[in-house]
Amino acid sequence: MKKITRFFWFCSGAHIDTLKKYPIEHNKYVGIGATIFFTALFAALSGGYAMYFVFSGSAFAVGFAILFGLLWGTAIFNMDRYIVSSINKEGSTNHQILQASPRILLAIMIGVVISRPLELKIFDKEIRQKLKTSYLKGQHRKIDTLQKTYQQKYAMELGKNVELKKEKDSLEKDINRSRYQLNQEVFGDKTNQTSGISGYGTYAKQKQSVLEEKQARLKTVTDNLGQMDQYLSARKDYEGLNSTRLFSEKQLDSLSSVAGFSDRNWALGQLSYNENGTRDLDTYLAIAFIGYLFILFECLPVFVKLMSPKGPYDTAIAKIAEANIYHAEKDKDRDIAVTDNVYDHHLDADVNKRKQMITGQAEYDLGRHSYD
Known part of the structure; x- marks a missing residue:
């Protein structure tokens, strides 16, 4: 438990040697550190899951997911640890909130980012069904588009084909009727279309000739139609x-299994709407509350630090900071004084040197004058 406690103290960004002196503060900073640690852990899991879908199907998908998850979790951990430890409890409440406001805004964005992959996993079954429906509708639209393009492109040929079929149907009916009338003529049945004289006479031959012409035409039409x-x-x-077909159930299952992050993210958004375009309030609230939960969880480290009362550890850290600033300023003043002394020493040396030069020149001029 001591090792776990020290680890969470480290996660909270506390100065451990100072914190040890105030036992009343130990549990508070264990809680802050645990919140920061688990926030980073969820961020790592979420980032790794998202990266797994990005490289889904690759042999290195798991390796990339683990690597990115560790990097993402470490980055979130470091940022939370730094910002929480940098909030100054000596300031007023408004000042502390002002310090934390950039972190809260960033936490909202990070919460959205880390919650989305986990939402995709939670609603995986519903997303797969939505994707299968979408793929099936897409295939229907593709076939309809191809059919429409085909009909527009070959409208003349299709029209001629329809005419040939109509002519073929009409000829078949006429041939059947003409064949029946020929039989009536041969057997001597008296009707409006027959003479009533039995035998293969002149009228029968005429009807036979008409029948053969129609049969010849039917053969020509049938060949053209073929x-x-x-x-x-x-x-x-x-x-x-001919090659485009609707997806089978097995194909739809396969497509939904290998769907990328973009398709799954789109399907998750579509779960909030019914088939008629109206909003499905229950599903919308379920997805929204999961996102809000992760946003709140991401903001927790800052909220915990802001809500915690000022304690003896905070006062001690403030005094240590003031003492360090005081000693740093004294060291700075001493360094400036040393620099000034060195500068004055060099300045005096330069002045003495110039005096010696002036004195020597004066003596030289005086001696020359005496010689002259």
């Missing part, structure tokens, strides 16, 4: 209509 169907089928293959 060629047109073959051409249009080849065009469908070329345009991709």
